[in-house]
Amino acid sequence: MDRTFVMVKPDGVQRGLVGEIVSRFEAKGLKIAGAKLEILPEERVVEQYREHLEKPFFPGLKVYIMSGPCFLMAWEGKGAVAVVRRMIGATNPAEAAPGSIRGDFALDIGRNVIHASDSPESAVRELGIHFAPGELVEYSKIDEPVLYE
Ligand code: UDP
Numbered sequence: 032m033d034r035t036f037v038m039v040k041p042d043g044v045q046r047g048l049v050g051e052i053v054s055r056f057e058a059k060g061l062k063i064a065g066a067k068l069e070i071l072p073e074e075r076v077v078e079q080y081r082e083h084l085e086k087p088f089f090p091g092l093k094v095y096i097m098s099g100p101c102f103l104m105a106w107e108g109k110g111a112v113a114v115v116r117r118m119i120g121a122t123n124p125a126e127a128a129p130g131s132i133r134g135d136f137a138l139d140i141g142r143n144v145i146h147a148s149d150s151p152e153s154a155v156r157e158l159g160i161h162f163a164p165g166e167l168v169e170y171s172k173i174d175e176p177v178l179y180e
């Protein structure tokens with residue numbers, strides 16, 4: 032099964048959106064494989080956003096991500112990476128489709144509530160940055176026979 036890395040950013044945690052966001056992924060049929068609340072150390076923020084290090088928004092992004100606890104998750108399911116990217120919506124919440132998480136809960140590109148891996152390769156990389164192998168749990172869920180054909 033595909034796994035993806037998802038993170039409620041500090042604005043989402045402070046605004047009390049963790050439960051709503053977890054509910055959406057559960058309702059979709061995805062299976063939670065790991066979760067934790069953490070204030071990220073600088074080196075993991077830099078590693079996660081390494082493609083953006085030279086971008087003008089990076090210093091502000093780093094301060095924002097480290098401004099409070101993030102809620103880190105691993106979600107599993109058929110096509111999980113692409114499915115979750117569609118569920119979080121476009122990077123700029125002003126353009127994100129209504130019904131998506133960013134479309135429903137955010138207004139500003141610099142406070143867009145949630146992160147999710149953008150490809151299967153990034154998912155493996157990002158899960159490796161944030162979770163030790165023992166923190167990801169393998170188990171079967173009783174709804175699987177009715178979720179998948
Ligand atoms: N970001 C920003 N200003 C920008 C572009 C991006 O603050 O002009 C932040 C925003 O938090 C975004 C993150 O940098 O989620 C990573 O940008 P990316 O383009 O990878 O968007 P994402 O993959 O999160 O949709």
Ligand code: MG
Binds near residue numbers: 149
């Ligand atoms: Mg990205």
